[in-house]
Amino acid sequence: MPVTERRVSAVSAALAQDRLGVPSVVFFVISAAAPLTVIGGSVTAAYAATGVIGVPLAFILLGAILGLFAVGYVTMARYVVNAGAFYAYTAKGLGRPLGVATAWVALLAYNALQVGLYGMIGAAGEPLIADWFGSSPPWWVIGLVAWVLTGVLGLMRVDVNGKVLSVLLLTEIAIVVLFDIADLINPAASGYSLDVFNPSNLFVPGIGAVVAICIASFAGFESSVVFSEETKDPRRTVPIATYIALAVISGLYALSSWAMTVPVGSDKIVEATREQSSNLLFNLAGQHLGATIATLGAILFVTSLFAALIAFHNTISRYIFALGRERVLPAAFGRTSPRTGAPVNGSIAQSVIGLATIVIYAFFGLDPVIQLFFTVGSFGGLGLLMMLAATSLSVLAFFARNPATENAWRTRIAPAISSVLLFVVIVLVMLNFDTVLGVAPDSPLRWIMPAIYFVAAGFGVIWGLVLRASKPNVYANIGLGARAAVKGSE
Amino acid sequence: MGNDLFFVMHDNATGRMRLHARLTDLGLAAAILGELMLAGRITVGLAAGQVGLVVLDEAPPGDTVAGTALEHIVAEPSHRFRTWLHFLARTALADVAARMVDDGLLRPSGRRPSRRRVPVDVNVAAWPSGRVNLAIQRREPLNVQDRVLLGLLVATGGNQLVLWERNPSYLSGAIATLPASLQELIAQTEAAVGDAVISRRR
Numbered sequence: 001m002p003v004t005e006r007r008v009s010a011v012s013a014a015l016a017q018d019r020l021g022v023p024s025v026v027f028f029v030i031s032a033a034a035p036l037t038v039i040g041g042s043v044t045a046a047y048a049a050t051g052v053i054g055v056p057l058a059f060i061l062l063g064a065i066l067g068l069f070a071v072g073y074v075t076m077a078r079y080v081v082n083a084g085a086f087y088a089y090t091a092k093g094l095g096r097p098l099g100v101a102t103a104w105v106a107l108l109a110y111n112a113l114q115v116g117l118y119g120m121i122g123a124a125g126e127p128l129i130a131d132w133f134g135s136s137p138p139w140w141v142i143g144l145v146a147w148v149l150t151g152v153l154g155l156m157r158v159d160v161n162g163k164v165l166s167v168l169l170l171t172e173i174a175i176v177v178l179f180d181i182a183d184l185i186n187p188a189a190s191g192y193s194l195d196v197f198n199p200s201n202l203f204v205p206g207i208g209a210v211v212a213i214c215i216a217s218f219a220g221f222e223s224s225v226v227f228s229e230e231t232k233d234p235r236r237t238v239p240i241a242t243y244i245a246l247a248v249i250s251g252l253y254a255l256s257s258w259a260m261t262v263p264v265g266s267d268k269i270v271e272a273t274r275e276q277s278s279n280l281l282f283n284l285a286g287q288h289l290g291a292t293i294a295t296l297g298a299i300l301f302v303t304s305l306f307a308a309l310i311a312f313h314n315t316i317s318r319y320i321f322a323l324g325r326e327r328v329l330p331a332a333f334g335r336t337s338p339r340t341g342a343p344v345n346g347s348i349a350q351s352v353i354g355l356a357t358i359v360i361y362a363f364f365g366l367d368p369v370i371q372l373f374f375t376v377g378s379f380g381g382l383g384l385l386m387m388l389a390a391t392s393l394s395v396l397a398f399f400a401r402n403p404a405t406e407n408a409w410r411t412r413i414a415p416a417i418s419s420v421l422l423f424v425v426i427v428l429v430m431l432n433f434d435t436v437l438g439v440a441p442d443s444p445l446r447w448i449m450p451a452i453y454f455v456a457a458g459f460g461v462i463w464g465l466v467l468r469a470s471k472p473n474v475y476a477n478i479g480l481g482a483r484a485a486v487k488g489s490e
Numbered sequence: 491m492g493n494d495l496f497f498v499m500h501d502n503a504t505g506r507m508r509l510h511a512r513l514t515d516l517g518l519a520a521a522i523l524g525e526l527m528l529a530g531r532i533t534v535g536l537a538a539g540q541v542g543l544v545v546l547d548e549a550p551p552g553d554t555v556a557g558t559a560l561e562h563i564v565a566e567p568s569h570r571f572r573t574w575l576h577f578l579a580r581t582a583l584a585d586v587a588a589r590m591v592d593d594g595l596l597r598p599s600g601r602r603p604s605r606r607r608v609p610v611d612v613n614v615a616a617w618p619s620g621r622v623n624l625a626i627q628r629r630e631p632l633n634v635q636d637r638v639l640l641g642l643l644v645a646t647g648g649n650q651l652v653l654w655e656r657n658p659s660y661l662s663g664a665i666a667t668l669p670a671s672l673q674e675l676i677a678q679t680e681a682a683v684g685d686a687v688i689s690r691r692r
Contacts, residue, residue, distance in 0.1 A: 010562065010565070011569055011573060011577045014577055015573070015576060015580075157687075226688075229685075230689070318687065321684075321688065322684070322688060336683070337510075338646065338648050339509065339510060340510055341686060342687070343687050343688075482681055482683075483684070483685075485677045485680040485684065486541065486677045486680075486681045
């Protein structure tokens, strides 16, 4: 800075007042992870659908892998416009056609993660309504109500951020911890066991399916970098917030998924979750803490699912909006509602996808918890893993071509290790996709479903190449998101 | 020109904001920068890969709102264009409204700190959007100020609410004939609006 500007900048001071510190960013990120949804829903579904009891260990290992991934991720984020979107990284690191491929995979994966929640919210609402009114409408009616609310709030650009979310999130975490304590001080006759942390209980057939649903439980942690522009000191705040959020999330999930097995017995947990499904967590709480707290927990479960529905809906709407701004998707998707500032067409598109899913599952009478939430959610988890692996490779490629002042740990070692580990994890998931789908090992579906991602990626690469040939100025904007208007200039 | 944009962004009779608050803030911030550019005080410059502002003439432009902005820019010329938009957006609405009250275009807000700023004369308030709409209808060219006004309206999405006709070729033609610095202003505003949509706050 020239001498004349070394006095305190009035502009910087004014803008700094609006800026976020580490705690706020950590909070936003954790809220993306929806603790009760995961522990009440994903964990019980994981035990039930896969029969694998190493779920707590899976959370710890995945948390560690994501931590390694995050090192390279937050480092490259400083060089990437539109930092919250994985496709911006792959566009910069591996080339724009692969960037478009990543965008298509992202749309598939995030939508899968979102629509899966409609199944769980229906299943979570049924027992509550039945309790209060004697009987309950089928899951898909509840799902449709949630769909309407999500769509309306999405169009109004109501984000579940801010004070309401903070209160909900803190209460959620408090309830989870309370349930954990209650479970831990009431062991089953078989006593305490740390079985579930034993690798021999994780590295069994079916591990891939557990991994897929567990990684889906972390979805949203990548949003920490979105706050770079709004933090006081992005170089410090964003990395620290990311690591803290990952540690808290994985620690809480691991602790809670273990605590759930203590009153039941690790040998009986699979059976118990198969009988009681997502109600298990609240039935246990009812036994040890009384009906009132259990009901409160069940209500917070529904609100947690709802918050997650809205969060994913908004993420996807904004993704579609950014792609529309780049003209990679038709420009109409880049339109906003001037009255609400909402990405309207993106929001509508996502709502259509949600509605179609609910209708199809309702029409064919498919199970909302295992076949919608678990299977489709795991499918989304696989896509997330692919994006993580591609981004990790992009970090390596980018810094290989653009040696920066960042150190080797951040630009070469950590991304290399995480790339390898993520590839291993992806292979595990694909080998176990029959368990994810609940089909026989020789069913063709187990290869068809993952192949969908490869097909989408292939179309993405082709579309990218077509753009390069026919619309070079659009091609040049790939990965820039809203900044495409100014060609990504800073 | 900021006054004109203000009128276009608010209902002529009731004074209620037509747009989301953040979009109004950004649009008016851009309008203030636009006024300075039209007055030849600043222009767009590229320094170290960043788009920023370059001061051409430090003489006060004779208007307090634009003048204060110019003072800030003269004092701290190294900020990015985007930073200027965000900084000015914090107070643009209030500043422009206060200026218009002083000029007798808006009624003072009185005791109630309401969000409405009621125009003194509905016809005066309706004139900017009327003249732009008529020009589009008749396919007549607009002057530089009005073209910038139109560009900022499009960048903030307000065109969907205010313009009678959809005529994308007229709109892009009007903007394309502007000097490069004003086109950059409009592009930066559009990018800032996009960022605001994507951002999780407000």
